[in-house]
Amino acid sequence: MMDAxxxxxxxxxxxxxxxxxxxxxxxxxxxxxxxxxxHLSIGQESVxxxxxxxxxxxxxxxxxxxxxxxxxAKGGDLNAMISELYxxxxxxxxxxxxxxxxxxxxxxxxxxxxxxxxxxxQAVGYAMALKMRGSNQMVAVFFGDGSTEEGVFSESLNxxxxxxxxxxxxxxxxxxxxxxxxxxxxxxxxxxxxxxxYGIPAARIADGDLDAxxxxxxxxVTAIRRGNGPQFLECMTYRWHDHVGPGEDLHIGYxxxxxLAAWKAKDQVALTGAxxxxxxxxxxxxxxxxxxxxxxxxxxxxxxxxxAELHDHVFHQ
Amino acid sequence: MSSISENREITYAEALxxxxxxxxxxxxxxxxxxxxxxxxxxxxxxxxxxxTMFSPDRNFDTPLSEDAMTGVAIGAAMAGMxxxxxxxxxxxxxxxxxxxxxxxxxxxxxxxxxVAMPIVVRGIIGRSWGQGxxxxxxxxxxxxxxxxxxxxxxxxxxxxxxxMIAAIRDNNPVIFMEHRMxxxxxxxxxxxxxxxxxxxxxxxxxxxxxxxxxxxHPILDCLRAANSLDAVGISAEVxxxxxxxxxxxxxxxxxxxxxxxxxVVDTSWTNCGASAEIVAQIAxxxxxxxxxxxxxxxxxxxxxxxxxxxxxxxxxxxxxxxxAAFGLLHKGEEWRxxxxxxxxxxxxxGPF
Ligand SMILES: Cc1ncc(C[n+]2csc(CCOP(=O)(O)OP(=O)(O)O)c2C)c(N)n1
Ligand SMILES: [Mg+2]
Numbered sequence: 001m002m003d004a005x006x007x008x009x010x011x012x013x014x015x016x017x018x019x020x021x022x023x024x025x026x027x028x029x030x031x032x033x034x035x036x037x038x039h040l041s042i043g044q045e046s047v048x049x050x051x052x053x054x055x056x057x058x059x060x061x062x063x064x065x066x067x068x069x070x071x072x073a074k075g076g077d078l079n080a081m082i083s084e085l086y087x088x089x090x091x092x093x094x095x096x097x098x099x100x101x102x103x104x105x106x107x108x109x110x111x112x113x114x115x116x117x118x119x120x121x122q123a124v125g126y127a128m129a130l131k132m133r134g135s136n137q138m139v140a141v142f143f144g145d146g147s148t149e150e151g152v153f154s155e156s157l158n159x160x161x162x163x164x165x166x167x168x169x170x171x172x173x174x175x176x177x178x179x180x181x182x183x184x185x186x187x188x189x190x191x192x193x194x195x196x197x198y199g200i201p202a203a204r205i206a207d208g209d210l211d212a213x214x215x216x217x218x219x220x221v222t223a224i225r226r227g228n229g230p231q232f233l234e235c236m237t238y239r240w241h242d243h244v245g246p247g248e249d250l251h252i253g254y255x256x257x258x259x260l261a262a263w264k265a266k267d268q269v270a271l272t273g274a275x276x277x278x279x280x281x282x283x284x285x286x287x288x289x290x291x292x293x294x295x296x297x298x299x300x301x302x303x304x305x306x307x308a309e310l311h312d313h314v315f316h317q
Numbered sequence: 318m319s320s321i322s323e324n325r326e327i328t329y330a331e332a333l334x335x336x337x338x339x340x341x342x343x344x345x346x347x348x349x350x351x352x353x354x355x356x357x358x359x360x361x362x363x364x365x366x367x368x369t370m371f372s373p374d375r376n377f378d379t380p381l382s383e384d385a386m387t388g389v390a391i392g393a394a395m396a397g398m399x400x401x402x403x404x405x406x407x408x409x410x411x412x413x414x415x416x417x418x419x420x421x422x423x424x425x426x427x428x429x430x431x432v433a434m435p436i437v438v439r440g441i442i443g444r445s446w447g448q449g450x451x452x453x454x455x456x457x458x459x460x461x462x463x464x465x466x467x468x469x470x471x472x473x474x475x476x477x478x479x480x481m482i483a484a485i486r487d488n489n490p491v492i493f494m495e496h497r498m499x500x501x502x503x504x505x506x507x508x509x510x511x512x513x514x515x516x517x518x519x520x521x522x523x524x525x526x527x528x529x530x531x532x533x534h535p536i537l538d539c540l541r542a543a544n545s546l547d548a549v550g551i552s553a554e555v556x557x558x559x560x561x562x563x564x565x566x567x568x569x570x571x572x573x574x575x576x577x578x579x580x581v582v583d584t585s586w587t588n589c590g591a592s593a594e595i596v597a598q599i600a601x602x603x604x605x606x607x608x609x610x611x612x613x614x615x616x617x618x619x620x621x622x623x624x625x626x627x628x629x630x631x632x633x634x635x636x637x638x639x640x641a642a643f644g645l646l647h648k649g650e651e652w653r654x655x656x657x658x659x660x661x662x663x664x665x666x667g668p669f
Contacts, residue, residue, distance in 0.1 A: 029668065036447020036623040037669050087447075087624030095624030098447050114451040115408065116381050149380035150412075177381060179356040185380040245668025252357050310627045314619050 009284060011053060011210065012276060015269045017288045018045045018069045021078070024292055025068075025085065026246035033300075034085045036098035041069035043240035046268035047172045048073035050213030051140055051233070054221045060108040060130075062123035062141040065100040066172075066239075067112040070142050076104035082295040088302035095305050096313075117143060117150035120169075124160045127167035127230075138166040138224045140217075146177030149185060157230070161198040164229035168220050169195070171234045178243045179254040195232045202232035210268045238263035325508070330500040332474040333363040336481035337401065339510040341371055344399060347485055348375040350386070351403035351439075360403055360441070361500045383409050387416035390436045391424070399435045399485055407440030407494065408454045421490040422465035433488040437481075442496045442533065442584060445665045447628070450620040455533065455585040460492045461562045461594065467515055468562040470494040470533045474504035476559055479513025486512065494561075496534035496584060498661045516563035520572065524554035527642045528572040531557060532591055533584040541635035541657040546642055549652060553642060561591055566598045573599055578610040578645045582638055587615040610645045614638060634659060 022040045029038070041048070044066075052061065052073040063070040071081060077092065084091030085099055092103050103111040110126070113119050123141035130137050147153055148171060160167050171191065175182050182189065192202035201223070205212045213235055220231035240260065242249035250257055273281050327335070341347045349364055355378050359365030367376035379386050383404070390400040404410055410417070417438065424434040443452045460466045467489055471480040477495075484491040521536065522543055531539035536557050543553035554572050558564060573579045579599055581592040592613040603609045614633045622628055633641075635657040643652045 032666065034447075035625050035667065036449060037452075037667060087626075091624075096620075096622040096627065098449050098623035100449055100451070114449065115412075146381045149382050151382065151384055178353055179358075180353065180378050184378050242668075247668075254356065304624060304626045307626055307630045310617055310619055310622065310630050 029246040039066040044237040046210040047235045051217040054217035060139045062119040065114045071102045075107040082299040086299040089305040117147040127165040140168040145173040160230040169232045204234040330362040332478040336478040340485045383412040387413040401437040447623040449623040458590040483512035515560040518565035518568040522555040524552040527578040535582045538635040542639035545654040583615040
């Protein structure tokens with residue numbers, strides 16, 4: 001068993017890594033070295049980190065185009081991620097897929113998708129296969145509030161509940177789908193009630209609190225491993241940057257500065273860091289900064305794929 | 318045909334906006350809906366502020382529910398409305414296939430005309446930079462395949478306005494294909510409302526030696542290619558089909574009977590695509606009477622990669638179009654045209 005201090009260090013390392021990687025992406029975006037869209041998770045880190053901390057390394061994660069946080073929290077390779085964003089040959093998809101399809105099969109990070117809600121049923125299928133094989137691994141699938149409006153979300157819940165599958169559904173509710181607020185899309189703020197009507201235990205964590213997310217996820221994972229079927233978490237959270245790209249977006253006028261400030265005051269990266277002894281915190285941060293420097297240097301010197309690679313991998317060999 | 322009643326240039330996006338406004342004024346049954354249509358960016362300006370100019374129930378945002386919303390459009394059309402359903406990427410139309418293909422396309426036929434289906438479905442092709450495998454596709458040929466659907470792909474501001482008005486007034490489902498790289502294009506557009514009839518191609522440039530047909534955004538590169546072909550004494554005729562279903566094959570055939578050579582450039586894959594259809598119809602038309610030289614160009618037969626060097630190789634451009642046309646007339650001979658810059662592509666900067 002890990003002691004509480006080590007545990008906190010690990011959580012903070014993961015939070016801080018995600019935050020700083022994305023800040024670096026935002027900083028260099030104007031250089032046009034990353035020539036593809038990026039959907040930053042800055043502000044939402046505690047969801048991926050809290051849930052992944054409750055999972056085993058051999059468990060499986062599915063997510064979305066807003067996937068940097070999940071990829072890193074699940075242990076995805078940092079160099080392969082940054083090279084991928086640069087469109088370079090050592091990227092996790094040899095530069096062919098960019099930020100929206102990150103994948104690292106070695107750590108159970110399944111390919112993300114840029115079409116909203118498409119990975120939800122895929123995660124259900126993976127969970128079904130685990131059950132068919134008698135495995136005690138489980139699947140967690142992460143998706144936004146907007147995803148829950150697609151028919152495939154309800155269809156997937158129904159099937160997962162019917163088959164009692166080992167899957168944790170994690171809705172990262174950041175209140176918006178692009179610039180469209182939840183109020184413009186949902187008749188009532190009652191997602192958990194709707195999910196519970198399928199017989200799936202559903203809980204909301206209201207403030208993005210890391211410990212609360214981790215505790216709820218741990219309980220859910222335990223129940224799932226007992227064979228009790230799917231569980232659902234609605235994690236309220238908040239995206240600080242624009243829907244896509246490195247910028248701020250208050251000037252667009254779809255949300256208020258007060259709302260953003262209220263969530264920034266609950267910043268889980270800062271709050272978690274403050275729980276560490278200053279010297280411990282400094283050591284963690286330095287190691288993370290070094291790893292990030294190394295990853296960006298790696299991507300800079302990496303080569304673009306040869307043009308002949310355009311035709312590779314259309315079919316699996 | 319319309320006249321230029323007032324000498325003014327507007328953009329493609331403004332032309333779409335103007336067409337929509339004029340039809341919303343004319344007919345209270347016309348409304349616009351789709352993800353983000355009423356946000357401040359207003360679909361690249363094409364739907365901007367329609368909800369304040371008219372009312373919030375005539376330009377409204379929806380949940381992320383493309384399949385259901387397509388059914389909603391169909392039901393509203395059955396009740397006599399004229400919905401315009403907007404999709405920020407044409408890729409999302411793949412979620413609407415069941416309602417469009419199984420239902421909208423067949424509504425008139427299976428009711429022996431008792432039911433009209435006046436819906437317009439706008440799909441925007443997302444090529445810019447790094448849009449990748451799922452945000453850059455053009456799936457027009459899948460719709461061209463299906464009787465009962467009309468498919469249009471205007472490329473000039475003039476035709477964007479006229480086709481939009483014709484699409485709204487049409488009693489059948491119209492897939493309205495737009496290319497993001499066309500929105501800032503400027504051109505003369507009459508102020509009054511007018512229709513550009515479907516099934517009439519436009520000869521954009523006269524020529525003697527080779528016919529080049531360009532579908533959607535590639536038409537710009539076809540015109541650039543025609544200029545570089547001039548330099549080697551090849552006179553290219555460039556044709557914009559404007560509408561793909563119905564397709565004006567006569568105009569293309571007339572041109573080919575003069576040039577004897579046809580190159581079709583699509584903004585999608587060639588396999589079973591719009592270019593295959595056009596070439597097949599021309600081959601059938603001339604079979605036994607005259608040998609014609611035929612060639613197609615389109616996306617590489619791969620998913621769209623994000624990394625720039627591969628993305629550049631994925632798309633045809635003015636140089637590869639000119640080379641293909643040259644190759645039709647001079648088999649086996651080498652010629653490397655000077656690269657002509659496509660400003661709308663090279664000057665684009667992200668993030669989206
Ligand atoms: C099926 C589909 N429809 C529309 C889009 C365009 N789109 C991309 S992200 C997005 C918002 C999704 O919101 P949400 O699920 O809440 O996730 P968030 O971006 O907030 O993380 C939309 C509408 C898409 N990618 N796929
Ligand atoms: Mg959201």
